[in-house]
Amino acid sequence: MNASPPTLAPFDVTLRGVRIRYVDGGPRDAPAIVMLHGLGRDHAQWTALGAALAGRRRVVALDLPGFGASAPLPGATSFEALAESVLDVVAALELGRATWLGHSIGAAAAIVAAADRPEFVERVVLVAPVCYPVPRRFDDRVTSAPLLGRTLGRRVLGARVLRRYVGEDVAASALGLTWRLLEEGRTPKTIEARVPRVRAPALVVWGREDDVAPWTHGTRLARELAQARLEILDCGHFPESERPSNVEALVRDFLGLSTTGVGERGERAAHRARGAVR
Structure with missing residues (x-):
């Protein structure tokens, strides 16, 4: 009988006067994955993937300030402010250098953190990030x-x-x-300029039918990042929801958590068969 996936438990933390909701699960001494949601969503965007990875990684998925159960930031919101709030949580939970996995605006915040505070970012998974003008x-x-x-x-x-x-x-x-x-007008100023400064290894995942940020942004992003692997899936702006098995396999492979007995070549062949292109 298969064991149930690890549970991600909800917590609140108040930092700099702002209440942040997050869920936390997996071994406390394992390398951490920080998950950041995207367009109009909250931490629940990553529930399935987070639970799948929490057997071998510590998983922390946040509601970004102003989304879900997290309080809004005082004053104007910016990608820098979002990234700083996440960095505050990472420091408070003593996560150290973590993998940052984000979608859309969450991926944009991950780019900011990777460029400005590389000591906190070991690698990044960028799913349809907002990184160029839309x-x-x-x-x-x-x-x-x-x-x-x-x-x-x-x-x-x-x-x-x-x-x-x-x-x-x-x-x-x-x-x-x-x-x-x-x-x-912040996107080209704060994200686009930071992309070449990201030195951490990156997995870039995009949907070929994305109507929010075109998949051609992915080819440009992979070209401008120092170390990048690009995967284009046959889906829209939400690959993790529209192609969950593909995204999970890609992330596992990128993190060295490939399913036993499948191997890197077998997984990549399976991705191509389901519509992924490397």
Whole structure:
């Protein structure tokens, strides 16, 4: 009989006056993986993958400030501020040098941390990161209205993806903050310029049908990073939800946790058969 996957337990920590929700699981003395959610989501985005990895890694998945059960940051939110909040948690939990795994805006925060504070980042997994300018879709006036937030969430993410992976109410409340980060001109200044400074090994995962950040950003990112492996999957903006088995196998391989008896070549062949391209 197979053992149940490790449980990720919820905790709150208050740092610099801001309450941060996170879940924590796995061996306390194992290397840590810090998981950061993306567009309009919270730590639950990584529940399945986190539980799968927690048998051999310590897994800490956060609600970024202003998302999920975490309090918002005082003043303006920026990618630097998000990264600093995560670094505060990493230091408070004494995680040391960790693997940072992020999606979308969470991956952008991971890029900031890897460039500015490399002593805390051993390697990065970047899933469809916001790292180059994205198309302007709507403004703050639109996202401030819940009904219009839902409507535009359907337009940006697709109705099926929105219902299944995000939820319309969550999208309505969180898309405004997300897109303010993307549209205030900070992305090219704070993320794009940092990419060449990331020296940590990187796994870049992108969806070929991504309507938020095009997959061609992935080819550019892999080219500009010092050490990068690029995987393009046949999916949209949420590879970890749309192709969970592919993403789990890729992350395991990248971390040296490949399934016993499969091996690196076998796993990569399986990825290609399911639509992954290296």
